[in-house]
Amino acid sequence: MKINGDVITVEDNNKTVEHVIAHLGLEAKSLIVEHNQHILKKEEHPETLVTDGDRLEIVHFVGGG
């Protein structure tokens, strides 16, 4: 799948957005995910299924004025 523009391969057992975040080691982070251009609420991460060719955008807050 494509995550933040990079092609990333994850094993087949990563079935949901929550799994993919954990696979990346980012489960403790405050982040926001857009799945195939659909913005997810946090509670949707465990129920959103991912499949081959999906696009994820993972963003977070950074300093800004």
Place this chain on the structure above:
Amino acid sequence: MLKIGSFQFSSRLFLGTGKYPNFDIQKQAVDVSETEVLTFSVRRMNIYDAKQPNFLEKIEVENYKFLPNTAGAKDAEEAVRIAKLANASGLCDMVKVEVIGCQKTLLPDPVETLKATEILLNEGYTVLPYTSDDVVLARKLEELGAHAIMPGASPIGSGQGIINPLNLQFIIEQARVPVIVDAGIGSPADAAFAMELGADGVLLNTAVSGAGDPGKMAEAMKLAIQSGRLGYEAGRIEKKAYANPSSPTEGISSGS
């Protein structure tokens, strides 16, 4: 009390979170400033570094209202997307619409700012658009229903202070929603001046984060904003062309 939408603030200083030397200095500045509103930007995460620190982990999130900006957006559509991404965090209270129309000056695109403001207002957001100091544009944003107007004092990060106080005064006079002077403030004098003009608040970032001692500057800005506000409420004297003695002109002892 400053009221924006359904929120009330004791502090009239909104503080940006960009470009501090490190998170500890940043936290100190935020604490000392006594701000209740922090601004942030939304950016892609580095997905290869699970250990990357984030400033949000350093602060007590519940003590602040979050005002994410839509910086990076070049049109209304991008601004709306960024606002929605920020909102999906569940941490945000308001949104600062920021659509840059000129990369050299970082001045806002007025047409796209209006569009984005309208869309987000229709979706129920509390919207604070960052705008130029154009008086008519400020009025149009207010007519759309913007919860506050945030005219720039001068270009973002320039520290030039208030380059058009007359426009700012016109914007403040006509506004029925709070006016937060945003961008370009360089010194405590600039912040105090904005408040003396009648602004309801000041949003600044670089003036503190780029100062030699950000913590000390945060305190200076806090005091300047309080001082400027008091001066505005007190009502300054009129300017006169000639001197007017403050000591009595009668009963002067001549000694003879």
